[in-house]
Amino acid sequence: MSTEIAAELKVAMQALKQYGGLDPTKNKAAIRGVGKVMGSEFAKWMIANSSPQSPGVDSCESRLVVTGLSSFWKDNGIGEMKVVEEEPLTIGIEGCHDCLGWMTGVGVPVCPFKEGFLEAVFDGVLNSKHSVEETECCGTLSPSCKFKVTEG
Numbered sequence: 153m154s155t156e157i158a159a160e161l162k163v164a165m166q167a168l169k170q171y172g173g174l175d176p177t178k179n180k181a182a183i184r185g186v187g188k189v190m191g192s193e194f195a196k197w198m199i200a201n202s203s204p205q206s207p208g209v210d211s212c213e214s215r216l217v218v219t220g221l222s223s224f225w226k227d228n229g230i231g232e233m234k235v236v237e238e239e240p241l242t243i244g245i246e247g248c249h250d251c252l253g254w255m256t257g258v259g260v261p262v263c264p265f266k267e268g269f270l271e272a273v274f275d276g277v278l279n280s281k282h283s284v285e286e287t288e289c290c291g292t293l294s295p296s297c298k299f300k301v302t303e304g
């Protein structure tokens with residue numbers, strides 16, 4: 153199941169990057185929307201497959217989401233994901249599966265899919281509203297894509 157979801161994610165990421173290309177305005181909202189659909193499916197999968205959490209970690213729930221995502225990303229060769237800043241929570245992804253080959257530096261972030269995906273995963277797993285914004289990107293010649301996660 154894990155590999156099935158990973159295969160679907162990889163196909164979606166690459167197909168949408170091909171489709172949206174380096175024009176960040178082209179169908180950005182729609183691509184972000186596809187990310188959200190896949191993210192909410194992924195959240196369900198994550199909840200169904202998560203091991204019981206130890207008590208007392210409630211305050212770090214969002215960190216647990218990143219930990220879960222991060223090991224999935226690594227296991228499936230989609231990239232290295234980690235927390236790069238605590239306040240506000242910022243997730244960095246290096247070696248993005250969908251950025252490879254697109255690092256020509258268009259000067260603006262080009263990953264609406266991952267934005268929507270992460271947002272839906274946080275919403276779904278933590279059962280509260282989040283908003284995710286890409287602040288740095290392989291498309292801005294940054295060595296990694298960075299996503300700021302805010303609640304509400």
Ligand SMILES: [Zn+2]
Pocket residue numbers: 251261262263286288289290291297298
């Ligand atoms: Zn990016």
Ligand SMILES: [Zn+2]
Pocket residue numbers: 245247248251289290291296297
């Ligand atoms: Zn990237």
